[in-house]
Every structure is written in structure tokens, then in C-alpha cells.
Amino acid sequence: MNNAQFSGLDLNLLKVLMALLARRSVTAAASDLALSPSAVSHALNRLRAALDDPLFERRAGGLVPTAYAIDVGKRAGPALEQMRAAVAKTAFDASSAEREFVIAAGTYAASVLLPHALARIHAAAPGVTLRVKRIDAHYVDDVEQRRVDLALGVPKLTHRSVQWRPLLADGVAWAARRDHPFMREPVTAQMLAGARHVVLDRFQSLLSAESDAPSPLLDVGAQLSAAYSGVIASGRGLPPVAIVSDMGQAIDLVRSSDFVTLTMRKFALAQRLPDLAVLEPPHRGADIEIGAAYHPARLHDGGLSWLLDILAAQ
Known part of the structure; x- marks a missing residue:
């Protein structure tokens, strides 16, 4: 031409x-x-x-x-x-803004990331509303096509058209009812081998990740394997009694039974349940970074940059 x-x-x-x-x-x-x-x-x-x-x-x-x-x-x-x-008009006046942000988030983000952020948003921007959608397997497409402003709580991304910002670091921990007959600190491989487990399906898939999976996911899988101390990952323990898709479901199941579950430490502590014990794994690995996925072009939006800063101020 x-x-x-x-x-x-x-x-x-x-x-x-x-x-x-x-x-x-x-x-x-x-x-x-x-x-x-x-x-x-x-x-x-x-x-x-x-x-x-x-x-x-x-x-x-x-x-x-x-x-x-x-x-x-x-x-x-x-x-x-x-x-x-x-x-673009990039200026964003939080005190006078009237705006709705659409966020994809799961149970973890709703328990750990959003409560403090909502308090800060309400104080600084009373006219701002968060519309929270449940995060699903297609969250990258939702971010790419701008159906959501942010996706929260996901592992670090390597996707070429979606950027990622870390918001906090967390590790895994074992959760069991406080008066469990044998699960107590220090947790041992023998305790884990004798317990029946409620397993998160996402954790189970990461434990069996293929070698060509994105490296951040392999890092998460390595920490899970360390937390299991080789018992569940190697198949020496008893089979899981249940496989669930929601971290909150797993907590509810173990707090009223003799089952145990591997969960995220800050999530378990955020539940503030007097009948729940949160126990360190036998071998603690490096923390997992939790963050926000967003479309890079959206950073020209002063409102979205402001929201990311609010979320990062944990």
C-alpha cells in the first residue's frame, strides 16, 4: 500500500x-x-x-x-x-469517582485479598463498586477480551498478552480439627500417611504437572510435594476420602471430622475458626506468589492502576 x-x-x-x-x-x-x-x-x-x-x-x-x-x-x-x-483521560480522582470494576476471584481472594482492600476502597472512593465474578478456567480469555478488569489469586502468568502483578506471598499448611486424635505439630510423614485426606483438585493437578508446564506452576507443584513430604505424591498414603474444587469446602469437611487437608496458610487463618488447627508441613518450601492478571493496555486507565495499588497494599 x-x-x-x-x-x-x-x-x-x-x-x-x-x-x-x-x-x-x-x-x-x-x-x-x-x-x-x-x-x-x-x-x-x-x-x-x-x-x-x-x-x-x-x-x-x-x-x-x-x-x-x-x-x-x-x-x-x-x-x-x-x-x-x-x-485517554488517565487522571482518576478516587474521592469523586463513580465507577464499577469487574473482578474475577475465587474463595481465596474473597477471604484474603478483598476484605482489607474493600475497606480501603470504601474509605478512599465511596462511589466505587466492585462486581466480583467467580474465576473459572477461561479467566485469561476474560482478561484478554476485557470482560473483566482483573483476575485475582492466580499463579504467576507467562501468557504473552496478559500481564501479572504480585500482590502477596503465601505458603501451604495442613488444616485439621483442633482436637484431632493424632495430627499435631510437628507434623510428620507418619501422621500424614495415617490420615485420610480431603484434596483440592487444583493441588492434585499441580502435583502431577507435566514437565513442559509453565515454570511458576511447577514451582507451586514442588512446594506441594514438599508439604506432602513424599507421602501422598508418591502414593504411599491412603487414597483421598474426597476431592473438592473449593478451599472453603475442604476446611468445612475437616473441621468436623478426622480428615485433614492441605490448604493455603493465610486462607485457613483468615477463617478464624476456633475448632480448626493450622499446622506447618514437615518441609516448608518457598512461598507462592498470589497476584492479579490484567491486560497491559489497561494500565493507561488511571482507575485500574489505582485499584492495583489498593490491592497491593496488604
Whole structure:
């Protein structure tokens, strides 16, 4: 494309291209852009003519971009973000702001990260509201597509299009009812081998992580193996009595039984349960960093930067 052709190019068409590359669907891109599907289709046809390339092919499952469309997207995306940042209003006055932030968070974040943060938010920004969604397996897509402002409590990310900020460090601990017949400090491998376990499915998957898994997850898995002191990880202990998806469920199960569970130390302590004992593992490993995942372009938003600072002030 020569200078004359470029000067006649409607740059709004590039926003349509980026939305189609992200969503691979005319309908979904139209929703993101607040346009009708027919307007997006018309813009795509104009862009095809301007760039002399089909850009997308319709196949089962959605639109498939051409190699040229992917290349244009890689080069145009950062430029569009710079243009957006250049005209963005970055100032954020917390005391007068009226705004809602959407956050993906699980049980851990709701118990450990958010309570103190909410108190600080209320004091500094009474007009700010947090809408908290339950975090799920698709949280990276939610952050990428900006369906959520932040995802909290996740291990450190290596994903190329999502950045990560550490907020606190925590370790693992054993939880059992306070008058358990044999679980007490110092915890030994023999105690663990004789106990029946309530296991978090996320911990179980990390213990069996593949060698090509992201290194931060392998670090977490190594700490879990150390906490189990080789008993559960090697299969020498009794099989788990239950496998649960929620840390709070595991705590509720063990505090009224003779079962035990491996959990996050700060989460267990935050429950403030008089009938729950929080015990150090036989071999304590390095702490696990808990943090927030966000889209890097969102840092131009003064409000989101302010929220990250609030969350980090633990």
C-alpha cells in the first residue's frame, strides 16, 4: 500500500479488524464494538478491498484469519493502543469517582485479598463498586477480551498478552480439627500417611504437572510435594476420602471430622475458626506468589492502576 492509498484508509476499519481477530466472529465483534453485525460485515468488505486480501475465511467454528490478516494485526495492534493511550483521560480522582470494576476471584481472594482492600476502597472512593465474578478456567480469555478488569489469586502468568502483578506471598499448611486424635505439630510423614485426606483438585493437578508446564506452576507443584513430604505424591498414603474444587469446602469437611487437608496458610487463618488447627508441613518450601492478571493496555486507565495499588497494599 502506497502513501496515497494509506491516506484514504479509514483507520476505524483497523479497529474492526482487531475485534475480528480477537473474537473470530462477526456477531461477537459487533457486540464488542457496539455495532450491528451488518455494519461489521460492511466494514470487513471495505477493508478487504482496501488491503486487497480476503483477510478471513469462514469455516466450521468461526472465521479463520489469513496469514496477512494476522501479520497486520500484530503490527497494527500496538499502534492502535498507543493512539488510544495518547487521547485517554488517565487522571482518576478516587474521592469523586463513580465507577464499577469487574473482578474475577475465587474463595481465596474473597477471604484474603478483598476484605482489607474493600475497606480501603470504601474509605478512599465511596462511589466505587466492585462486581466480583467467580474465576473459572477461561479467566485469561476474560482478561484478554476485557470482560473483566482483573483476575485475582492466580499463579504467576507467562501468557504473552496478559500481564501479572504480585500482590502477596503465601505458603501451604495442613488444616485439621483442633482436637484431632493424632495430627499435631510437628507434623510428620507418619501422621500424614495415617490420615485420610480431603484434596483440592487444583493441588492434585499441580502435583502431577507435566514437565513442559509453565515454570511458576511447577514451582507451586514442588512446594506441594514438599508439604506432602513424599507421602501422598508418591502414593504411599491412603487414597483421598474426597476431592473438592473449593478451599472453603475442604476446611468445612475437616473441621468436623478426622480428615485433614492441605490448604493455603493465610486462607485457613483468615477463617478464624476456633475448632480448626493450622499446622506447618514437615518441609516448608518457598512461598507462592498470589497476584492479579490484567491486560497491559489497561494500565493507561488511571482507575485500574489505582485499584492495583489498593490491592497491593496488604
